[in-house]
Amino acid sequence: MALPASTARRPRYGGTLRVEIAAALNSLDPAVAAPNPEISSAKDQFVELIGSARADRSSPTSASASPFRITAWEPAKHATLVANDESAGGHPFVDSIEIQMGRSAKDRLLDLELSKTDLAEIPAEEARRAAERGVRLSTSQPDELIALVFVSARPLAEDSRAREALAQAIDRASIANFILQKEGEPAGGLLPQWSSGTAFLFSTVADPGRAKEQWSRIAGSPKILLGYDAGDALEQAVAERIAVNAREAGISMSTIATPGSSPVPAKADAKLVRLRMSSSHPRIALTSFLAALDPVAGIDASPLPDSASPGQMFEREQAIVSSRWVVPLVWLPQVYGLGRRVRDWKAPGPGESWPLADVWLDDMGTTAGGAK
């Protein structure tokens, strides 16, 4: 939700920024931090924030690039960061940040409505409902891909007709429009249109007739088992919709919830994955995708050379997509809910950190701020 530029005011210092996130870190060490099962798209940024703040905890007076340092830490629940006057950028606008970890999407949205928090991440599929309830939203470019990945070495997954049949059966538009409430967009390729510029070349239209034809060529009565992250409600909804699409196309299919920590489900022929772009640069993003998919799908995961041209990247992308080992479904943006007094927050793009040092709090809470 964009606010009119005429409402911009001069930044002010002071105040405590209250943040609620889904992730719940058990340790200050990002290497051993165990987030809660709920998927948090902001987890990476939070880990990065905590990591930078932790470096100043032992010597609070030492100069550091981090604008904040940790002063209180309650594993998986709460963290307090205070402004680091020794930061290279000087004293940030807010004096401190109170971070509540492990908050559910429902609680975060409610706290935003009740002004109990200033900044909270919002699931993309809830963005529309949140906006209807008057919550200010800050939405990034679509940078998270939900894709269906066939698990290599599974007999059914190795059958290209089965992969093709299922890929043709999926109605991406309904997933984007209904499940994501139009906050996402159908994905045909591995990179978004805004990044690669070639996404429009990949079809996102379902073809149930072709799906039936391909499936009918498979002997016997196979059944595709689709796995999804047990803690991810969005993945579950998408998986069930895919099951309905497959059923209508005559494909026998069922879904199974698997632990989120399991990269390769034990029984599933395919699984849903979420891939967040590590960079807005297409080559870097594609390379990171390939690295993430390598343990699961039977694809060529070799990294792209630095000198790879857009054409080469498209060919690699097209080869993977046409093999149907990876079936891109939808692109999701990162959505943040903002309190009324939060100013100058901008949803970070791929590879970017939270711009907490730039955020300031308007004491005229009823006055609209300048978010996105």
Place this chain on the structure above:
Amino acid sequence: MTFRIKLFIVFTFALLLSVGLVAVGVTAVTRRAFDQLNHQYSDAAVAQFSREFARRELDVTHLVQGIADAESTVRMAIDLSRPQSDVSIYVNDAHGVAQSHQLDFLDFVSSDGSIVSSAEWAARFGYKMVWVTQPVDWPSRGSFLMKVDTPNGPELGVIAVSTVRVGDKNLYVVGGQRLGKEFLASLVLPTGMRALLYQNLTPDFQSHILLDQSGPVAQADRFAPFIERAKQQSSQQRFEIFWTGNPASAEEFHALSLMGRQGDLLGVILVGSSQYEVVTLTRRIRLLALGVVGVGVCLGILLSWWGAAGVTRPVLQLAEGARRVSAGDWETRVDVKGRNEIGELARTFNHMTEQLNEQRERLVQAERVAAWREIARRLAHELKNPLFPLQTTVENLQRAKERNPEQFEEVFRESTGILLSEIDTLEKIVGRFSDFAKMPQPELGPVKLNDVVRSVLKLFEAQFSAVGRPPITPEMHLDDELPTIQADLTLLHRAIENLVLNAMDAMPAGGVVMLRTTHDACEVHLEISDTGQGLTPEECERLFTPYYTTKQHGTGLGLAIVQSVVSDHGGRISVESESGVGTSFHIALPIARPQPPPTEVPAMAEAERI
């Protein structure tokens, strides 16, 4: 088998039959009563299910109508009636509404039949639910049973449809509640009864969709044939399942078909009632009946024995009295007790013995008189013959003395000779009477009857072929296995001599005298037969009477002596005769030592004493 045993058996059998019939009758009546009670329980449970089902249908209808009437639903209908309306914003609405209205199934369906939102299968948005768009007056249709598709497969539900009409477009609200174990749990059934629900979701019987209130039913395969039968016949069915070999494990089921909107069979309700209580109670009653029967039988046996003894005791006393009478105890009397038939019989018996005794006394007196007369007649006859010569000789002597004294000596010598001869005859007559009167008691010893027979025949050999006499041919048919008997050899020899002599006298023109010996387990038998002219029946009757004879010069004592000897040996003698064919005497003598003869004083002994 004695009369008492027979009577006892009859009494006992009648008692057992009566008690058995009563026991069977009680058991049958009890069983029928329990069956009726059981059927009433089943019927009540089925009725309760029907009421609960109807109530559930009404609830669902009201709930769905309430959702359709809600403002949010009306707004949805208005929004969806607009061109290019965005249905995506309603995709998750059904879930919350269904939860708030306690519905398991809820679908918002647009005018073209597309699912806007589905509570039971959220991912089905956009797909068609065509049947709901058919021209049906859904509000008046009420609820109905329906197979509902869910992510977990088809389920059975009580469904109602309501419509929200905006302009020319309808928003269909399709809601319902699951018909499953929760519904079964809501039924309040008596102890020992349970309700099962088979959801007819697949063509073939599936054991896992036969539910009770706790989930899938154990040993569901046992129901397969009955479910199949219920599927083929929509009428109510009753059947029984024995879970083990124990009849108490039986469970009777009442199958009720559940029809869908289009008359298709969607489910079968099975109301089962355990037969444990019935069987246990029946067993207890049966055991009690058996106990009563046992006690009754024991008591009945005792009473039967007592009754039989009461009936037979006087009869036995009568029998004992009759036996004593037959043994010669004419003074026997039976105790008379009671005024019933047995008492009357006893009194009659006593009266009869008194009468018999009196008649016997009179008969003895008559026989004694007759015997005296016969003796007197025979004695007169015997004595008359020698007396006449004596008289004439004495008269000759008197005449010779008076008229011819010179010849008197010669006449005297001749007359004395005659007198002595006749006196001798008189002595012989008196001697024979004396011998008969002094018949000795037999001195028993081992005797072989065959040897006696041979000895007698050897004695008569010369007479059989005497010159001037028609020949008599003796025949012997002797039993080689004839046992030795206890007898007086002399007396027996004499008796057989008499019979052979009698046979010879009966055949003046010659003939055959045959002697045959045989034996059985108790007696030896001797038959002596001739081929004479035979005897008349009257002669046969009087043949053994002393001094009775059919011969011109017989004494009439021969056969009387034979009868006396046989009687003294504990035997018996009989005669058979046929005129013109011959006569046969049959003697039977006991093999064992004979009983002493009765102490009755024979008439002849008394006659001798006289």
